[in-house]
Amino acid sequence: LLFIPFIISVGLNLYIGGQFYFDLYPIHNKAWIPHFYTIEYYFSILFNLGLLVVEFRLLFKNSIKYQPDIGYDLKWIRLFYTFHVLLIFFWILTSVVDYYYNSDYSIIIWLLLNILFYWIGYQGIYKFTLAKNRFEIREINKKKTNEKQKEPVKFKEGEDNPYFKKFIQLLENEKVYRNQQLSRGDIATRLNISIGYLSQIINSVTQKNFSDYLNAYRVKEAKTMILDPEFDNYDMVAIGLEAGFNSKSAFYKYFKKETGHTPTTFKKIHKE
Incomplete structure (x- = not known):
């Protein structure tokens, strides 16, 4: 359903473009075309405003009850939402200015869109690198587990x-x-x-409660990897995620709680 407006828009734009740019066929009645573009433009704004409301409910209202003890890392998608809000705000603002002052400030929208696309590109590359790091760390840990002989657990x-x-x-x-x-x-x-x-x-x-006790184990494993030279070339966040934390913020929060230092500072102190 969300794709229907997009499909209609693309279809009609291709139909109009086929006559105006390539002269493939005649369009005898052209009176409807300006009205179509006006409707398309303002519908786009209203459509995005509707999406913002739905997104807000999903991200800030309903999602809280679905989160586990630590919580999913919604930081990046909430940042994306904030950017969406700013984009729509400037879109409406430039439309009002263009209407009253007969000027074109659409360059602001294009600038914001370019920033957004570059940010998405950066996130994609970063997430890919992180995934590659995690895969390699996991393989090293599997190898170490296989090599290490299991010792009986000692209880206090x-x-x-x-x-x-x-x-x-x-x-x-x-x-x-x-x-x-x-x-x-x-x-x-x-x-x-x-x-x-x-x-x-x-x-x-x-x-301790369940989360704190579990995270103490995760911090212990992260500390072991941080001090192991075999993991020196891997991203600190990848180490935290492979230790069991499901976000950078959770990793840094509990690591500092257990050690009094951030992972980077902890590594620097102990390496020295």
Whole structure:
């Protein structure tokens, strides 16, 4: 349905262009053409305003309840939304100025569109590089896991709850914390207990909630990779994502909470 206005616009523009630019066929009645372009122009503005309302509800209203404990990284798409708002604002502003002062300020819209396209291009290249880094880091970690002999998990005093022990074995042996979307429900299902009981066990043994305890493991793994020379050439964000964090902001937040430093500062201090 969202593509229908675009298809109609392209079809009619090709039909008009076929006569005006290539003289492929005659258009006997041309009186409707200026009206079509006027309708197309103002419908485009109204259509975009409608999209902004829908986008706002999806990004800032309804999406919150769908986020897991850490939350999806919506920062980049919210930035895209902000750019969309600015684009429509200047589009309306230039239309009003053009109407009253009979001048053409559409260059502003083209400038903003160019900035937007370059930004999308940058994001695409950055995300591709990040994905490539993550793939290579994952392969190195697989190799290290295969080479390293599994040692029996050692438990501290007070960690004698059988379900907590199974939970620790999932973290230590299966590295389940590397799963960015891992939830309390997933672990509770694996242990065959309720989510509430799982939270109660973790809190009573560690004095931490599920997210904090899981992220402590992720920070520990990130620290190991940061200090390993084999990972020196990889992006810091890629390391955090492969440790199990699902966004740069979550990675930096919990890393600083656990170590008192950002990942870059931590690496610099320990390398020195």
